[in-house]
Amino acid sequence: MRIAIMGAMPEEVEPLVARLDDVEEILYADNTFYFGTYRGKEIVVAYSKIGKVFAALTAATLIEKFECEMVLFTGVAGAISDELKIGDLIVADGLCQHDLDITAFGHPHGYVPEGAVCIWADPGLREIAKKVAYDQKVEIKEGVIATGDQFVADPERKTWIGETFKADALEMEGAAVAVVCSALDVPFFILRAISDSADMDAGFDFDAFLKSSAKVSADFVMAMVRKIDG
Numbered sequence: 001m002r003i004a005i006m007g008a009m010p011e012e013v014e015p016l017v018a019r020l021d022d023v024e025e026i027l028y029a030d031n032t033f034y035f036g037t038y039r040g041k042e043i044v045v046a047y048s049k050i051g052k053v054f055a056a057l058t059a060a061t062l063i064e065k066f067e068c069e070m071v072l073f074t075g076v077a078g079a080i081s082d083e084l085k086i087g088d089l090i091v092a093d094g095l096c097q098h099d100l101d102i103t104a105f106g107h108p109h110g111y112v113p114e115g116a117v118c119i120w121a122d123p124g125l126r127e128i129a130k131k132v133a134y135d136q137k138v139e140i141k142e143g144v145i146a147t148g149d150q151f152v153a154d155p156e157r158k159t160w161i162g163e164t165f166k167a168d169a170l171e172m173e174g175a176a177v178a179v180v181c182s183a184l185d186v187p188f189f190i191l192r193a194i195s196d197s198a199d200m201d202a203g204f205d206f207d208a209f210l211k212s213s214a215k216v217s218a219d220f221v222m223a224m225v226r227k228i229d230g
């Protein structure tokens with residue numbers, strides 16, 4: 001079983017690469033893929049670069065070129081739910097694209113013909129996350145994560161996204177990974193730790209908490225890898 005673990009930014013994958021044994025770097029499609037092992041399991045780590053297009057390219061490459069059989073995403077997110085504070089973990093049950101808009105043709109926000117507003121993450125991997133959380137006595141929230149090519153630092157936009165998609169957090173890559181994995185029938189899991197609240201302070205908070213929150217998420221995903229069979 002070869003497991004892909006991806007993030008969007010260097011800070012999101014550095015804690016993963018640091019824990020791999022026998023690391024080999026492979027350059028492909030203008031990106032670096034880190035091959036290694038962790039507790040005897042074959043792992044491929046990559047950061048995609050920011051946004052939906054880069055994330056889709058990386059997820060597709062991990063599956064089609066490097067033959068990964070599942071994709072785990074780790075990184076940070078902006079909180080929508082008031083329950084989520086800096087450093088808290090959210091597991092996506094569903095992912096949607098808040099910036100996908102052909103409402104001029106009568107379609108709902110986030111929908112295009114032959115697509116779906118919400119794509120559901122793998123239930124088995126979400127169960128493993130719950131077991132890890134129980135073992136580690138850590139709280140995780142499950143909820144919808146909204147994705148768009150926009151760093152949200154605006155309370156009005158954040159509220160609109162929360163209300164329109166019933167979303168608890170937002171980021172810029174998760175739904176792209178979901179679209180690719182579901183089209184290719186590969187199980188996927190998206191985990192984020194909160195770095196900011198997508199409000200007027202978001203830019204400042206993001207800079208202050210990117211590294212610490214990215215590590216919270218990366219450590220949790222590695223604990224999941226230890227529990228995954230195969």
Ligand code: OS5
Nearest residue numbers: 008050076077078150151152170171172195196198202
């Ligand atoms: O990957 C982007 C989405 N991430 C989640 C996130 C988020 N998304 C939307 N709105 C929010 N409020 C969010 N909070 C957390 C985080 C990331 C945001 S874009 C930040 C870009 C900052 C930056 N620009 N240049 N660098 C960093 C330096 C650099 C250099 C080399 C490689 C990468 C970055």
